[in-house]
Amino acid sequence: MTRRTAPLWTAFLLAHALTAWLGWVYPSQPMGDVVLVYEPWSASALTGGTVMGITEPWVYPQLALLPMLLAKALSLPFVAAVGALSAYLVAWAVLVTVLDAVAFGFLIGRRPSAPRRAAAWFWTAALLLLGPIALYRIDAITVPLAIVGGLLLLRHPLVGTVLLTIGAWIKIWPGALVLAAVVAARNRLKILCAAAAGTAGIIVVLFLLGADQHLFAFLTQQTGRGLQVEAVAATPYLWAARAGAASVGYSFEILTFQVEGYGVPFVSDVLTPIMLLTVAVITALAAVKAARGGSFGRLFPPLALSLVAALIVTNKVGSPQFQTWLIAPMVLWFVYDRTRARGPAALVAVLCGLTCLIYPLTYDALLRTEFVPVLLLTARNVLLIVLLVVGIRSIVRVPIPTRR
Template identity: 70%
Template sequence: MGDVVLVYEPWSSAALGGGPVVGVTEPWVYPQLALLPMLLTGLLATPLVPLLGVSSAYLVAWAVLVGVLDAVAFAVLVGRRPGRARTAAAWFWCAALLLLGPIALYRIDAVTVPIAVVAGLWLLSRPALAAALLTVGAWIKIWPGALLLAAVVAGRRRWRQLLAALVVTAVVLGGLVLLGARSEILGFLTAQTGRGLQIEAVAATPFLWLAVAGAARIEYSFDILTFQITAPGVDAVAAVLTPLMAVAVVAVTALGAVTATRGAVFGRLFPPLALALVTVLIVGNKVGSPQFQTWLLAPVILWIVWDRARATVPAVLVLALCLVTCLIYPLTYDALLRAEPVPVLLLTLRNVLLIVLTVVSLRAVLRVPAVRPPRTKE
């Protein structure tokens, strides 16, 4: 829960107290709308401060905010009379939260999950509103943009969705300019370019085993507030990861587009395509934070809702990922920082499972059947 009280609360207090506003008056690692739930938490925490103190009040208020957002999304998911698919998706969500542990709630990523779930459920009935919600989610944490991209590729109302996304983005950018932001507007992109390879990143796995053997070091970066790996060749790997991830996203998008042009049904194509794009963002990332596993929940929930029979394998893989991630963080994280073999083995297993999930998702996209329109009589 450390980030909530050690990072989010100071950012919120500074902005509410007339101090620096991250993302506006100074560069920030997150898109600017991420500050809104932090500010709202600060306001919710104010009446609790005399009873609990600043840090505890903020922590409780954060839990309340995330709990309410999850409850709203859960209500949209199950409705008044949920069928078997939605009931299964609801149980999956509960199980994933339980297995992943506190990290599923006490990070900014937790705010974007219910937004993505609701938006995904509305893609067919309210496509413009769904696209707007996903765009808002992307301006909090980038990953919901993968769901928007998958929806545009797989859907039939892409122009309406693109227009909604452009309107939301224009409003956000206009508001930031009015607040005085200039070079800080895209700071969340430039702030990531110079960072090193975080120890939990998939690409860091071989270097972690070098650390076990004493041939690499784990060091803390005070600039980016993460533990990174230091070893010969790490900088080169870190330098190529982001371009490779971008190429992979383009390739997966192209694969989805080809499948869509063959007449693929939205409910068959969108879920695996969305999950494939999200897993590519995780596997190709220089960061491998445990909260990234929450990104996987929305695509799998939607996959269960629309295509339950084929969602079993990815759902089981994600549940396994949640469990292994919790075993790493927070349960054995101190030992991981000492490069002990057991937590490094657990992290290796998690990273292998992520790669397997990527392959399973891509295989599902490739196996989506073409539905060619019937020929019209001349």
């Protein structure tokens, strides 16, 4: 740590400490997934019981179990003193903080440039604004992997792609950054081969562990889900619920709140095709820019952000931790093209703040469809659409070099 990096490190670590502590005091159990599902899943796997993704189908890719098991191992020395659940919560927060610190150190180094300093301050601010949900979810594990992988794409594309591929086998969204790299980079064949090789290696290991029957269950398990209350497409139904024309119900099968009303099954069914179409259109638009000579630094950041935003906007699930997905593309945008990153970064910061106001701070009132939280959620979801439009517009504006 140097004089130039000391303020960055101090702010970053204090932000993690404060965010971790707020998880213990905020309402609506922002740490609920960690203690109610991650800890039991890891305990079961370590004691000879069900191994999610291996012996049973799972909503997550199989590598998501690794950080859960690691947190369980880290918590064991403290179980006698504070109990299994508290020890696991502390271990999880420490694990995420350590991974974030490694990525943060890689980002800023000893003498960070102005773009990297800006990226570091943005990451710190986004973490604070988003609150405990930024730490106490499996998505938090993928953020540092995505940041380091994205930073390595130009100089060490094989290593960067493998890290992003590992991230995608923990939570699918880092695959969007792999796709963006394949489109925007000149060495796209090398990146594509690295992603394919990494995926093949993971699949072989999973087969050897006995996961053949449930290898891609994380894809099929999502098909039967309803429309989650925080999803963008659920917003009109929340206003309808206030008028008595729809309602909010709890699904004991997938442990989440969903909207119920006329046309909900249809909307839920069409969202996945819409997602695939949106991703395809964005990819095609960027591919044209790349084919005409658009530079990686100008094309990759908005493409990565647009693809990630599309996964959120068109998703039947609307979990608050999805906002963590936006942090990595924005950090990379600052590094590769700081001037044009400021506007989207402001939008992402507001999205993080609004998300924390919704969950966990006013979540109970949202489930009662009270006016203020429904209005907050509406504003957040509208801004998600705006962010998607901004990202696509930035792709369109990528300059094409003049041929002579």
